[in-house]
Amino acid sequence: MKKHIEILGWLYIVFGALGLFMGLAFFLFFAGLALLPDDAAGAGVLLIIGWGIGGLMILTSVPGIIGGIGLLKGKSWSRILVLILGVLNLIEIPFGTILGIYTLWVLLNEESKHLLSPA
Numbered sequence: 001m002k003k004h005i006e007i008l009g010w011l012y013i014v015f016g017a018l019g020l021f022m023g024l025a026f027f028l029f030f031a032g033l034a035l036l037p038d039d040a041a042g043a044g045v046l047l048i049i050g051w052g053i054g055g056l057m058i059l060t061s062v063p064g065i066i067g068g069i070g071l072l073k074g075k076s077w078s079r080i081l082v083l084i085l086g087v088l089n090l091i092e093i094p095f096g097t098i099l100g101i102y103t104l105w106v107l108l109n110e111e112s113k114h115l116l117s118p119a
Contacts (some may be wrong), residue, residue, distance in 0.1 A: 001111040005071055008106050011099060012068030012082060019061030027054030071116075079116040083107050 030050025034043040064085055070078025086103025089096035106112055 001109055002115060004106045005112060008103060009068040009071030012064045016061040016064035016068060019057055023054045023057030026057060076116050076118045079107050
């Protein structure tokens with residue numbers, strides 16, 4: 001089960017990094033669109049959308065990276081954090097659902113509880 005915990009940690013780091021990249025790309029895309037119109041109000045709305053959605057994507061990716069690093073280091077708090085993220089991932093069809101199911105399978109296992117319990 002130790003290998004599955006390591007795989008899960010790397011998956012959360014990779015998915016978190018992708019989320020950071022996508023959030024930044026989303027923000028830059030809308031910031032670029034805001035430069036196009038001559039309408040200041042339209043540009044403001046595009047910037048708000050870019051900041052809002054891009055920022056939300058970045059904000060939701062950070063806990064996954066932190067949890068993945070915690071799993072790789074065998075920290076007990078990372079199990080709870082990643083379990084919460086795994087449950088939240090279940091609604092993100094299809095990849096989040098797969099990651100959520102794998103998360104629950106790995107971290108609800110008795111051996112995983114033992115491996116990630118405070119020494």
